[in-house]
Amino acid sequence: MAGTLAPPTPAERPPATPRSVRLSAALWWAGCLAGVVGVVTALLDHAALEAKLTASAQESDPAASADVVADGVRATIGLVVGTTGLLVLVSLLWVGLVLRRHGWARWALLVNAALLLLAVDVTQDMVSGGADVDRVAVLVQGALVVLAPVLLLARSARTWFRRTPA
Secondary structure (H helix, E strand, O other): OOOOOOOOOOOOOOOOOOHHHHHHHHHHHHHHHHHHHHHHHHHHOHHHHHHHHHHHHHHHOOOOOHHHHHHHHHHHHHHHHHHHHHHHHHHHHHHHHHHOOOOHHHHHHHHHHHHHHHHHHHHHHHOOOOOOHHHHHHHHHHHHHHHHHHHOOOHHHHHHHHOOOO
Protein backbone atom coordinates (compact mmCIF):
# COMPACT_ATOMS: atom_id res chain seq x y z
CA MET A 1 0.00 0.00 0.00
CA ALA A 2 1.35 3.30 -0.95
CA GLY A 3 0.03 6.41 0.72
CA THR A 4 0.22 10.00 -0.40
CA LEU A 5 1.05 11.29 3.04
CA ALA A 6 4.63 11.94 3.91
CA PRO A 7 5.97 10.16 6.99
CA PRO A 8 5.96 12.30 10.11
CA THR A 9 9.14 14.19 10.77
CA PRO A 10 10.61 13.95 14.21
CA ALA A 11 9.70 16.93 16.35
CA GLU A 12 12.47 19.35 17.10
CA ARG A 13 13.69 19.08 20.64
CA PRO A 14 13.70 22.34 22.49
CA PRO A 15 17.18 23.51 23.43
CA ALA A 16 18.36 22.25 26.77
CA THR A 17 18.18 24.63 29.69
CA PRO A 18 21.59 26.30 30.00
CA ARG A 19 23.75 25.53 33.00
CA SER A 20 23.63 29.18 34.09
CA VAL A 21 19.82 29.10 34.32
CA ARG A 22 19.82 25.77 36.19
CA LEU A 23 22.50 27.03 38.60
CA SER A 24 20.62 30.28 39.15
CA ALA A 25 17.45 28.36 39.98
CA ALA A 26 19.36 26.12 42.39
CA LEU A 27 20.89 29.16 44.10
CA TRP A 28 17.46 30.78 44.39
CA TRP A 29 16.03 27.65 45.98
CA ALA A 30 18.96 27.44 48.37
CA GLY A 31 18.57 31.15 49.21
CA CYS A 32 14.88 30.71 49.90
CA LEU A 33 15.62 27.70 52.09
CA ALA A 34 18.28 29.67 53.99
CA GLY A 35 15.81 32.51 54.55
CA VAL A 36 13.18 30.13 55.88
CA VAL A 37 15.75 28.47 58.16
CA GLY A 38 16.84 31.89 59.46
CA VAL A 39 13.32 33.04 60.23
CA VAL A 40 12.27 29.72 61.76
CA THR A 41 15.32 29.53 64.03
CA ALA A 42 14.74 33.12 65.10
CA LEU A 43 11.14 32.29 65.92
CA LEU A 44 12.17 29.17 67.83
CA ASP A 45 14.23 31.49 70.05
CA HIS A 46 11.16 33.70 70.42
CA ALA A 47 11.86 34.76 73.99
CA ALA A 48 15.30 36.14 73.14
CA LEU A 49 13.94 37.85 70.04
CA GLU A 50 11.13 39.49 71.99
CA ALA A 51 13.51 40.53 74.78
CA LYS A 52 15.92 42.13 72.30
CA LEU A 53 13.18 44.06 70.51
CA THR A 54 11.53 45.09 73.78
CA ALA A 55 14.82 46.41 75.15
CA SER A 56 15.44 48.31 71.92
CA ALA A 57 11.95 49.83 71.98
CA GLN A 58 12.20 50.83 75.64
CA GLU A 59 15.61 52.38 75.03
CA SER A 60 14.31 54.48 72.15
CA ASP A 61 11.14 55.57 74.00
CA PRO A 62 11.39 55.12 77.79
CA ALA A 63 7.98 56.76 78.34
CA ALA A 64 6.11 54.14 76.28
CA SER A 65 3.80 51.82 78.18
CA ALA A 66 4.52 48.11 78.38
CA ASP A 67 1.37 47.32 76.35
CA VAL A 68 2.39 49.64 73.53
CA VAL A 69 5.90 48.17 73.46
CA ALA A 70 4.54 44.60 73.47
CA ASP A 71 2.16 45.41 70.62
CA GLY A 72 4.96 47.04 68.65
CA VAL A 73 7.25 44.06 69.17
CA ARG A 74 4.56 41.62 68.01
CA ALA A 75 3.77 43.80 64.99
CA THR A 76 7.46 44.07 64.08
CA ILE A 77 8.00 40.33 64.28
CA GLY A 78 4.85 39.63 62.26
CA LEU A 79 5.71 42.20 59.61
CA VAL A 80 9.28 41.02 59.13
CA VAL A 81 8.36 37.33 59.10
CA GLY A 82 5.36 37.91 56.82
CA THR A 83 7.31 40.06 54.37
CA THR A 84 10.18 37.61 54.18
CA GLY A 85 7.80 34.68 53.72
CA LEU A 86 5.84 36.45 51.00
CA LEU A 87 8.98 37.45 49.11
CA VAL A 88 10.33 33.89 49.34
CA LEU A 89 7.08 32.49 47.91
CA VAL A 90 7.02 35.05 45.11
CA SER A 91 10.68 34.23 44.36
CA LEU A 92 9.80 30.58 43.92
CA LEU A 93 6.98 31.55 41.55
CA TRP A 94 9.34 33.67 39.43
CA VAL A 95 11.96 30.91 39.37
CA GLY A 96 9.35 28.45 38.13
CA LEU A 97 8.37 30.86 35.35
CA VAL A 98 12.01 31.42 34.44
CA LEU A 99 12.51 27.67 34.08
CA ARG A 100 9.52 27.63 31.73
CA ARG A 101 11.33 30.17 29.52
CA HIS A 102 9.29 33.24 30.36
CA GLY A 103 11.95 35.85 29.71
CA TRP A 104 10.02 38.62 31.46
CA ALA A 105 10.18 36.61 34.70
CA ARG A 106 13.96 37.25 34.82
CA TRP A 107 13.26 40.94 35.29
CA ALA A 108 10.57 40.28 37.88
CA LEU A 109 13.12 38.11 39.69
CA LEU A 110 15.64 40.96 39.64
CA VAL A 111 13.09 43.34 41.18
CA ASN A 112 12.20 40.68 43.72
CA ALA A 113 15.90 40.27 44.53
CA ALA A 114 16.19 43.97 45.37
CA LEU A 115 13.15 43.77 47.66
CA LEU A 116 14.42 40.57 49.23
CA LEU A 117 17.81 42.16 49.92
CA LEU A 118 16.02 44.95 51.78
CA ALA A 119 14.06 42.35 53.75
CA VAL A 120 17.30 40.45 54.49
CA ASP A 121 18.83 43.65 55.87
CA VAL A 122 15.83 44.28 58.14
CA THR A 123 15.71 40.64 59.23
CA GLN A 124 19.44 40.68 59.97
CA ASP A 125 18.91 43.67 62.26
CA MET A 126 15.99 41.98 63.98
CA VAL A 127 17.27 38.46 64.68
CA SER A 128 18.71 37.90 68.10
CA GLY A 129 21.55 35.63 67.04
CA GLY A 130 21.36 33.43 70.12
CA ALA A 131 23.01 30.44 68.46
CA ASP A 132 24.05 32.44 65.38
CA VAL A 133 22.17 29.97 63.16
CA ASP A 134 19.55 32.58 62.34
CA ARG A 135 22.13 35.27 61.59
CA VAL A 136 24.26 32.98 59.42
CA ALA A 137 21.23 31.68 57.52
CA VAL A 138 20.04 35.21 56.76
CA LEU A 139 23.54 36.21 55.61
CA VAL A 140 23.71 33.14 53.34
CA GLN A 141 20.32 34.08 51.94
CA GLY A 142 21.56 37.58 51.17
CA ALA A 143 24.66 36.29 49.39
CA LEU A 144 22.64 33.84 47.29
CA VAL A 145 20.06 36.50 46.42
CA VAL A 146 22.88 38.65 45.03
CA LEU A 147 24.55 35.83 43.08
CA ALA A 148 21.54 34.00 41.61
CA PRO A 149 20.15 36.80 39.39
CA VAL A 150 23.59 37.59 38.00
CA LEU A 151 23.69 34.15 36.40
CA LEU A 152 20.50 34.92 34.50
CA LEU A 153 22.36 37.70 32.71
CA ALA A 154 24.95 35.30 31.27
CA ARG A 155 25.13 35.05 27.49
CA SER A 156 23.87 31.46 27.42
CA ALA A 157 20.81 32.44 29.43
CA ARG A 158 20.06 35.49 27.29
CA THR A 159 20.35 33.44 24.10
CA TRP A 160 18.13 30.69 25.51
CA PHE A 161 15.38 33.15 26.41
CA ARG A 162 15.50 34.77 22.94
CA ARG A 163 14.94 31.51 21.07
CA THR A 164 11.32 30.78 20.47
CA PRO A 165 10.16 27.54 22.06
CA ALA A 166 9.14 24.75 19.69
